[in-house]
Amino acid sequence: MFVRSVVADAFGTNCYVVAPAEGEECIIVDPGIGVEGRVQEILREHRLRPAAVLLTHGHLDHVYAVTPVCAGTVAAHIHTDDRYRLVDPLASLGPGLLPALEQQFGRRATWTEPEEVVEIVDREVLRIAGLSIEVAHAPGHTEGSVLFSLAGVPQGIPTDELERTVLSGDVLFAGSIGRTDLPGGDPAAMQRSLREVVLTQPDPTLVLPGHGPATTIARERATNPYLLDVAG
Template sequence: MLQYLILPVTQFQQNCSLVWCTATNEAVLIDPGGELPRLLAAVKQRGLTLKAIWLTHAHIDHAGGTGQLAREQGLPIVGPHPGDQFWIDGLPQQAQMFGFPPAEGFKPDRWLSDGDTVQVGHETLTVRHCPGHTPGHVVFHSASAQRVFVGDVLFVGSIGRTDFPGGNHQHLLDAIRTRLWPMGDDTVFIPGHGPEGTLGRERKSNPYVADAA
């Protein structure tokens, strides 16, 4: 069974997700933007074994702690899509610009593409490439748990910004409608900021991507 814990980190209150398989106690961290001691304490408190880092995209609040965490814990970095290479390259500059602690550079051990799968313990999640907020943004979908970790693609009542370099508003709208909506109205999405929601509710009421919009 898939379980998860949301751990808001950094001054941007980015939702880092600790995700694990209850059958094996193997875990991953999705988007460890910072506050690494707190993240590792949550892993230890639950008796989990951290196996990897998964990234939805490479903005500083999502990826700022990745290089250090991977180096210190000997973890592979999985994702995002290669479209975010320039964001990874610019992490040190992003850290300086936004007042974050210095960010270590890194190279993902595995880039992700649309339709790939990733695994934690016995649980398999499907990767969907959802560009728009960044060119290489991906999401992680567990059909069995009816959960999708969407990073900054979709929020309750809103969508990701597209005014950063490489952003594209139409690409984001298309990704939400063609890649998220087919996951089903009852699917719960875990965004990069703010509360969880359901795809069905956003499809009905989100002013940017509702069917009636």
């Protein structure tokens, strides 16, 4: 499996380009602030053709570039419970956060809703770009947060150690989890998602999170204090 990541210009959000191999169709996951130019460079360099954009949730830092990346030719996929966020994700920012964002980003923030949006649901299997992507609804950070799970791991990672890849958005990070104090967050729902969704993932799974470095389910199960808390 071919995977490349791009870190957004604000909030350190990870955007991923995933394909079966170079020269084929691909999916783009969580195109955040200012990633569109670098995503296009990856597509050109590796002869990739976008087939869809997948969103782990609807927060601005994960969706800001979705419309230019979709370019009116591919659909954005988001869980039905976060669909409303694509109407205007800027509106959900606090009064002081938007000016701070614009200062960090270097220009005024604007928003245009994607032309085509596909609503996805729990346990749905998306067959896109030659990939089979399982959707796991994991609310808590937002109402419609999801994990995207695929068989296989990126090129260069030993397959005798890891067998699957999960794109975890802001549900699970290396050593931490997504915050639950923003609008739509729910600590109790996050606890259930960690216990019933994250901890049920197999140990030999690579985790590609929405922020920060990659990790594995085995490592997080053994060391992540939030998982240890719900497991105990």
